Amino acid sequence: MEKSSRLLELKNIYKGFFGIKVLKSIDLDIKPAEVHVLLGENGAGKSTLIKIMTGAYSKDEGEIYWEGKKVEINGPSDAMNLGIATIYQELNLIPELTVYENMFLGREIKSNGRFSLLNRREMKKKAVECLKLVGQDISPDQKVSLLGIGKQQLVEIAKALTMNAKLIIMDEPTASLSESEVEQLLQTVEELRKRGIAIVYISHKLEELKRIGDRITILRDGSKVETLPVKEVSTDQMIKLMVGRDLDEKYPKENFMLGDEGLRVEKLRLKGSKNEISFTAYQGQILGISGLVGAGRTEVARGIFGVDLIESGKVYVFGQETNIKSPKDAINAGLAFITEDRKSEGLILDQSLEFNMTIASLERFKKGLLIEPAQMKKKAENYIKELQVRPGDIGKHARKLSGGNQQKVVIAKWLATEAKVFIFDEPTRGIDVGAKVEVYRLINSLVQNGAVVIIISSELPELLGICDRILVMNEGEITADLLREEADQEKIMKAATGGM
Numbered sequence: 176m177e178k179s180s181r182l183l184e185l186k187n188i189y190k191g192f193f194g195i196k197v198l199k200s201i202d203l204d205i206k207p208a209e210v211h212v213l214l215g216e217n218g219a220g221k222s223t224l225i226k227i228m229t230g231a232y233s234k235d236e237g238e239i240y241w242e243g244k245k246v247e248i249n250g251p252s253d254a255m256n257l258g259i260a261t262i263y264q265e266l267n268l269i270p271e272l273t274v275y276e277n278m279f280l281g282r283e284i285k286s287n288g289r290f291s292l293l294n295r296r297e298m299k300k301k302a303v304e305c306l307k308l309v310g311q312d313i314s315p316d317q318k319v320s321l322l323g324i325g326k327q328q329l330v331e332i333a334k335a336l337t338m339n340a341k342l343i344i345m346d347e348p349t350a351s352l353s354e355s356e357v358e359q360l361l362q363t364v365e366e367l368r369k370r371g372i373a374i375v376y377i378s379h380k381l382e383e384l385k386r387i388g389d390r391i392t393i394l395r396d397g398s399k400v401e402t403l404p405v406k407e408v409s410t411d412q413m414i415k416l417m418v419g420r421d422l423d424e425k426y427p428k429e430n431f432m433l434g435d436e437g438l439r440v441e442k443l444r445l446k447g448s449k450n451e452i453s454f455t456a457y458q459g460q461i462l463g464i465s466g467l468v469g470a471g472r473t474e475v476a477r478g479i480f481g482v483d484l485i486e487s488g489k490v491y492v493f494g495q496e497t498n499i500k501s502p503k504d505a506i507n508a509g510l511a512f513i514t515e516d517r518k519s520e521g522l523i524l525d526q527s528l529e530f531n532m533t534i535a536s537l538e539r540f541k542k543g544l545l546i547e548p549a550q551m552k553k554k555a556e557n558y559i560k561e562l563q564v565r566p567g568d569i570g571k572h573a574r575k576l577s578g579g580n581q582q583k584v585v586i587a588k589w590l591a592t593e594a595k596v597f598i599f600d601e602p603t604r605g606i607d608v609g610a611k612v613e614v615y616r617l618i619n620s621l622v623q624n625g626a627v628v629i630i631i632s633s634e635l636p637e638l639l640g641i642c643d644r645i646l647v648m649n650e651g652e653i654t655a656d657l658l659r660e661e662a663d664q665e666k667i668m669k670a671a672t673g674g675m
């Protein structure tokens with residue numbers, strides 16, 4: 176084999192945690208200037224595998240070759256020295272620092288003089304150059320905290336370019352981006368490939384993989400299933416290879432009887448907003464809320480749930496006026512809010528799954544004692560089973576679960592509360608295609624049992640697939656209210672962009 180055909184090669188990689196093997200005999204090779212896609216169910220081992228490439232984890236067995244030479248990657252600096260940069264599932268920039276400070280953190284350029292002062296001018300100049308390569312004209316002096324998540328992602332990529340990375344690894348980079356940001360990122364990936372940089376790309380969004388991937392490696396239960404040219408596999412085949420079976424329907428939709436008014440929001444005005452929001456959600460009618468990222472959907476949910484204080488307006492739950500001043504009040508009123516950001520709002524990472532799944536419910540059942548905590552725990556365990564949370568051991572700390580499995584725990588925690596009204600914010604973000612179907616089935620059964628369900632989602636096919644009615648928001652206002660029969664992609668996009 177000629178030397179130049181392989182940039183990175185992994186041979187026979189094994190990795191286990193406390194005796195449990197999560198990677199088994201993995202062989203993988205990355206060519207220069209290719210986009211190599213990793214696909215697999217939640218917990219299949221994708222993030223673990225790339226952490227071995229980046230020195231975040233050490234392998235138990237196996238060999239790593241870089242440009243044909245055997246190497247050991249014992250820590251992040253080894254990877255960096257080889258030319259491997261990573262953009263992790265969770266961003267790693269420091270919000271209080273500026274863009275260029277972040278880009279050169281720990282690798283500051285110094286002047287040659289006696290005192291080796293920081294050469295800020297040089298760093299800023301390089302920062303601007305690299306930002307340009309990712310299509311950004313952000314000022315290097317901008318504070319990172321003021322940038323949206325999409326821009327931060329691009330700053331991370333620009334940072335990788337300042338290190339002259341030959342391989343950039345991206346773990347679910349588009350999971351929390353808006354549509355235009357996704358487009359920008361995908362174009363940047365294509366641009367990087369043209370410049371000869373190899374990319375390892377993880378995503379659960381199959382369309383994305385089809386568009387930018389050159390080769391795809393599919394993992395299942397810690398083993399490699401196959402590596403194939405992306406052109407040669409259909410989306411259905413991808414699913415079959417990763418799940419191990421055909422997936423008959425992506426959006427299981429059931430028809431329900433329209434029931435009572437469940438949640439009525441009247442002239443809700445958020446602090447600092449001039450708009451008023453009013454809508455009613457009913458039993459038997461799954462209500463979707465669509466809109467671009469930043470349209471104010473999450474803010475409305477936070478206002479209803481008492482996370483943020485509202486300026487004015489009323490919220491009724493099954494006809495009863497509420498006075499919600501905190502999430503605790505909201506839970507007592509029968510609401511559940513499944514947040515999009517599992518890390519900061521959904522989970523306590525260094526606590527067990529059991530702890531995480533019962534905190535929301537214990538509060539709720541303390542007063543009436545409608546249910547024994549033990550019984551509730553059993554209920555949570557059932558949800559864990561239904562959602563296929565792996566590992567399903569409720570004593571495990573949340574930190575030890577894969578990203579998608581953490582998301583499932585957040586969902587289970589709220590399902591166990593037996594709330595009357597559920598607000599899901601991006602419920603399937605980071606969840607693999609097979610588990611998504613399970614989430615939809617559970618949502619259906621909630622509705623079947625009389626709960627009111629509201630789903631905020633940026634994935635239009637998801638909303639069109641499972642909702643009975645869709646509200647569209649734009650700049651803090653509801654701009655459309657469409658029944659399932661009348662809703663389509665075009666109408667929603669139009670209302671979401673203010674009718675342009």
Ligand SMILES: Nc1ncnc2c1ncn2[C@@H]1O[C@H](COP(=O)(O)OP(=O)(O)OP(=O)(O)O)[C@@H](O)[C@H]1O
Nearest residue numbers: 192197217218219220221222223575576577578579
């Ligand atoms: N630090 C850890 N300690 C114990 N187990 C771990 C640790 N990190 C990962 N695991 C386990 O390794 C397995 C693979 O996890 P990994 O994060 O690689 O999955 P993934 O394919 O990235 O999934 P997802 O799509 O959900 O992000 C999982 O079973 C997970 O629970």
Ligand SMILES: [Mg+2]
Nearest residue numbers: 221222577578
């Ligand atoms: Mg992962």
